[in-house]
Amino acid sequence: MPEHTKIFAHRGSAGTHPENTMVSFEAALNAGADGLEFDVQLTKDQVPVVIHDETVNRTTNGKGWVKDLSYEELKTLDAGSWFDSTFSHATIPSLEELFQWASHNSMALNLELKSGLIRYQGIEKIVVDLIHTYHLEKRVIISSFNHYSLVEVHRLNPSIETAILFMEGLYEPWKYAKGIGASSLHCYLPVAVPELIQGAADAGTPVRPFTVNEEAHMRGLMRGGCAAIITDWPEKAVQIRSQTLEK
Structure with a gap:
């Protein structure tokens, strides 16, 4: 069996905690996840913050576009109660807050630049x-999903690993990825077919599908030697991996 499949916690432990909050990241660390997946956008005053949607409407008690709110305004919002009232203390983290926390552990950090719908000017350099x-x-x-952003990151610092996000059944996507300086494939679970997993492995290109929440999918990808999975349920995935490795 190849090196065991790594487990990335999707927006933290999003199945059990409010997504993209420090309490969710802490839960993922405690669950034994190897890494985090999280989303980054820019506030009105150019502060990189960790939130998935372009607006704060779904995951906070506020309303409005992230790009139109200052960091100070964002920090006053309750980013946990929508999930459960016990998380009312949770706030939208800044990327710096997450990095400060990460400097005390060894988790891998899959940072998704949310620059598709809104072209945040200079987000790549700010993050790098x-x-x-x-x-x-x-x-x-x-x-x-905005591959122009990945090209810009690669230009700024070729030593930082970049990964193309895609949701289509692309043919030999590892060749395309290599063409833009990217070295891994983050694909929608339904297109992580055996031919893609095997072809990418032969090309030395890691595949990390999202969002892998069903036990059967976890087991199949782990047995198939997939480099990593991105899941809302890291605790469950860690348990399934240990069972799979025992067999």
Whole structure:
């Protein structure tokens, strides 16, 4: 069996905690996840913050676009009660807050640049500079559906791993990825077919499908030698991996 499949916690332990909050990341660490997957956007005053949607409407008690709110305004919002009232203390973290926390552990960090719908001016340089500040070049993987952003990250620092996000059944996507300087594939689970997993493995290109929440899918990908899975349920995935390795 190849090296065991790594487990990335999707927006933290999003199945059990409010997504993209420090309490969710802490839960993923405690569950034994190897890494985190999280989303980054820019506030009105150019502060990189960790939130998935372009607006705060779904995951906070506020309303409005992230790009139109200052960091100070965002920090006042309750980012936990929508999930459960016991998390009313949770707030939207800044990327710096997450990096400070990560400097005390060894988790891999899959940072998704949310630059598809809104072209945040200069987001790539702001993020890369912060990665440098915290010396996390070897622990961060930057992914995006906006592949122009990945090209820009690669131009700024070729030593930071980049991963193409895609949801289609692309043919030999490892060749395309290589063409833009990306070295891994983060694909929608339904397109992580055996031919893709095997072809990418032969090409030395890691595949990390999202979002892998069903036990049967976890087991299948782990047995198939998939490099990593991205899941809302890291605790369950860690247990299934240990069972799979025992067999």
